Amino acid sequence: MAMNKAPQLHIYPTPAEVLTSLADYFVELANQAVAEHGRFSVALSGGNSPKKFYELLASPSYRTRVAWEKVHFFFGDERYVPHTDPESNCLLAKKALFEPLQIAPSQVFAVDTALDPAEAAQQYTQTIEHYFGQKEARFDLVLLGLGDNSHTASLFPHTPVLHEAAAGAKEVFVEEKQAYRITLTAPLINQAQAIAFLVYGADKAAAVQRVLTAERHVEEFPAQLITPVSGELHWFLDGAAAAQLPDERK
Numbered sequence: 281m282a283m284n285k286a287p288q289l290h291i292y293p294t295p296a297e298v299l300t301s302l303a304d305y306f307v308e309l310a311n312q313a314v315a316e317h318g319r320f321s322v323a324l325s326g327g328n329s330p331k332k333f334y335e336l337l338a339s340p341s342y343r344t345r346v347a348w349e350k351v352h353f354f355f356g357d358e359r360y361v362p363h364t365d366p367e368s369n370c371l372l373a374k375k376a377l378f379e380p381l382q383i384a385p386s387q388v389f390a391v392d393t394a395l396d397p398a399e400a401a402q403q404y405t406q407t408i409e410h411y412f413g414q415k416e417a418r419f420d421l422v423l424l425g426l427g428d429n430s431h432t433a434s435l436f437p438h439t440p441v442l443h444e445a446a447a448g449a450k451e452v453f454v455e456e457k458q459a460y461r462i463t464l465t466a467p468l469i470n471q472a473q474a475i476a477f478l479v480y481g482a483d484k485a486a487a488v489q490r491v492l493t494a495e496r497h498v499e500e501f502p503a504q505l506i507t508p509v510s511g512e513l514h515w516f517l518d519g520a521a522a523a524q525l526p527d528e529r530k
């Protein structure tokens with residue numbers, strides 16, 4: 281039986297150092313993927329944490345280090361709102377990354393939130409399948425965040441999508457938000473070549489500790505579902521988010 285590789289933890293004193301380390305890793309993976317297969321496919325995370333990361337990638341220090349015209353952007357999850365809504369993960373990426381880097385619309389694969397949720401998820405699955413063609417859908421990188429309730433992407437505690445066995449996108453009604461989300465399923469995320477969590481801030485410390493050290497209980501701690509089939513799993517953390525980890529994990 282294949283054993284899951286242990287996640288690699290990268291812990292830095294400050295969020296700024298975490299962001300730089302993740303940006304360096306992004307550059308390394310992007311250049312490697314472009315050299316190997318001519319393009320780099322990345323699924324972006326949303327919420328608050330990645331804004332500064334996207335701004336850093338678009339900054340003068342990083343913008344010349346990646347062949348951005350060869351990068352193809354997907355979304356690990358999307359809030360079920362128009363792309364002009366401040367809640368939209370697509371809008372966040374557009375403002376912080378796509379516009380500053382002048383990314384062509386043909387490089388961005390967004391969820392169509394004008395459709396009904398099930399249709400939007402089905403269409404996004406088809407978009408992903410079409411992009412990868414005959415090959416298994418395997419993103420070069422999936423970026424993830426972590427909610428203080430241990431959700432990642434839009435894999436929220438006690439939702440049916442946690443049991444989805446198909447690798448694709450799926451709609452999920454999130455009771456605590458009273459709203460639909462569209463999320464990549466855990467099986468699809470786990471097919472990725474590399475998966476990187478970006479988590480910083482003291483409000484995430486308990487969730488980090490539970491996901492990484494508690495006994496497996498995916499209904500309560502959905503981020504425990506993220507166990508790559510054969511790719512790499514990295515956690516980029518600041519000291520505050522890592523504070524409740526036992527010393528031997530730091």
Ligand SMILES: O=C1O[C@H](COP(=O)(O)O)[C@@H](O)[C@H](O)[C@H]1O
Nearest residue numbers: 325326327328329425426427433
């Ligand atoms: O709702 C979401 O939450 C998680 C965590 O976001 P953060 O605001 O706590 O950083 C995020 O990873 C996900 O993409 C987003 O839609």
